[in-house]
Amino acid sequence: MISDSVSGAVIISIVDMILLLFFLYVIGLILKLLPLVNKFHLKSHGREKHDNT
Amino acid sequence: MIILNALHSMLEATSLIHLTAGNVFLIIIGMVMIYLAIVKKYEPFLLLPIGFACIVANIPGNQLMKPNGLFSIFYLGVSKVIYPPLIFLGVGAMTDFGPMIANPGIMILGAFAHVGIFIALIGAKILHFTLAEAGAIGIIGGADGPMAIYVTQTLAPHLMAQISVAAYSYMALMPLIQPPIMKWLTTHDERNIMMKQVRVVTKREKICFSILITTIIDLLLPPIAPLVTMLMFGNLLKESGVVDRLAKTAGGAFMDVITILLALSIGSTMSANTFLTVKTLEIIVLGLVAFMTGTAGGIWGGKILCRLSHGRINPLIGSAGIASVPIAARVSHSVALQENKYNFLVMHAMGPNLAGVFGTAIAGGILITLIPH
Numbered sequence: 496m497i498s499d500s501v502s503g504a505v506i507i508s509i510v511d512m513i514l515l516l517f518f519l520y521v522i523g524l525i526l527k528l529l530p531l532v533n534k535f536h537l538k539s540h541g542r543e544k545h546d547n548t
Numbered sequence: 549m550i551i552l553n554a555l556h557s558m559l560e561a562t563s564l565i566h567l568t569a570g571n572v573f574l575i576i577i578g579m580v581m582i583y584l585a586i587v588k589k590y591e592p593f594l595l596l597p598i599g600f601a602c603i604v605a606n607i608p609g610n611q612l613m614k615p616n617g618l619f620s621i622f623y624l625g626v627s628k629v630i631y632p633p634l635i636f637l638g639v640g641a642m643t644d645f646g647p648m649i650a651n652p653g654i655m656i657l658g659a660f661a662h663v664g665i666f667i668a669l670i671g672a673k674i675l676h677f678t679l680a681e682a683g684a685i686g687i688i689g690g691a692d693g694p695m696a697i698y699v700t701q702t703l704a705p706h707l708m709a710q711i712s713v714a715a716y717s718y719m720a721l722m723p724l725i726q727p728p729i730m731k732w733l734t735t736h737d738e739r740n741i742m743m744k745q746v747r748v749v750t751k752r753e754k755i756c757f758s759i760l761i762t763t764i765i766d767l768l769l770p771p772i773a774p775l776v777t778m779l780m781f782g783n784l785l786k787e788s789g790v791v792d793r794l795a796k797t798a799g800g801a802f803m804d805v806i807t808i809l810l811a812l813s814i815g816s817t818m819s820a821n822t823f824l825t826v827k828t829l830e831i832i833v834l835g836l837v838a839f840m841t842g843t844a845g846g847i848w849g850g851k852i853l854c855r856l857s858h859g860r861i862n863p864l865i866g867s868a869g870i871a872s873v874p875i876a877a878r879v880s881h882s883v884a885l886q887e888n889k890y891n892f893l894v895m896h897a898m899g900p901n902l903a904g905v906f907g908t909a910i911a912g913g914i915l916i917t918l919i920p921h
Contacts (some may be wrong), residue, residue: 499679511911514914515911522652522655526648
């Protein structure tokens with residue numbers, strides 16, 4: 496249980512920052528792997544658009 | 549005598565007799581907000597309705613403000629946390645996550661720019677706010693209005709007026725707050741760095757991104773699931789390409805309706821009897837500290853990445869990690885343009901800006917989980 500004090504606020508800040516870095520790292524990792532989905536060839540009725548221009 | 553009595557009765561029937569100095573002060577503040585929106589063009593979509601509702605909220609006895617009045621009913625969308633996920637739906641339907649997907653390395657800037665949250669949190673605790681109140685005040689530093697409302701409603705609903713007004717006002721004033729800090733912390737050469745074009749992201753990647761992020765965040769951080777789910781659903785509507793009408797409505801007319809309701813609800817909380825307190829002043833100062841230190845943290849993060857990438861990343865994009873899409877990215881772009889009129893940084897700054905949206909949501913979710921309320 497985190498105490499309702501300045502030291503409690505410092506502890507929460509440190510834990511939150513570490514977890515924030517972890518979660519953003521995980522999302523970054525997913526983003527790095529995302530181009531792999533382009534390797535699967537699916538049947539499509541039309542050509543896929545590249546629209547990030 | 550009869551005439552005097554009649555005039556007195558007339559005066560009592562009007563709101564004039566109940567008008568306090570506090571009401572007059574906040575009416576003037578409302579007028580300043582409207583001035584900034586119309587003349588200075590500072591986020592008029594927010595400041596105009598907030599300023600107008602602030603004026604209305606300080607006219608005593610206004611029917612709109614009574615328990616079953618229109619503004620009180622609008623406010624249910626804030627107190628029941630309906631508007632924030634709906635705003636996120638619209639944001640998702642309007643946003644291209646391509647710049648973030650194309651450059652995963654800059655995700656980390658979404659964390660650096662959130663150092664302001666923690667400085668404000670600790671500062672609020674030093675000023676004797678409770679831990680739950682301090683957590684809600686800290687989230688102002690995320691520069692994400694819907695997220696600030698979401699966290700405040702959970703941790704400290706009694707501070708909703710002060711926190712939402714501080715968050716939205718500072719978001720609107722970011723073009724004033726950020727540039728001096730950005731210029732102070734960077735050198736001329738750093739501001740001049742021109743970044744390379746990011747890779748093209750396919751539609752398939754963007755669709756998979758929406759589904760994957762929803763699944764992962766909903767599994768790992770349930771407290772923020774409503775916001776992230778709606779953000780990603782809105783983005784799926786846009787990227788799927790098969791429901792253009794729904795995407796246009798979610799990011800257009802629907803978003804406008806929710807913005808009107810939300811901004812009027814926030815402005816209507818600024819009545820003198822609840823708003824003019826020492827706590828409000830402290831929250832407004834802490835919010836400013838959070839924005840300034842968050843901007844500085846983002847710039848320092850940008851400088852670190854600049855060193856690590858051997859000068860290929862412009863540190864100015866770091867301050868965009870403070871969320872507030874797309875205001876912060878536009879500020880990075882305009883500061884870069886002042887140095888070099890050919891340095892178009894906006895798409896590069898959108899990467900950390902979007903990472904900042906996730907950063908604020910994650911930081912807020914962790915605060916809700918860790919802080920007893």
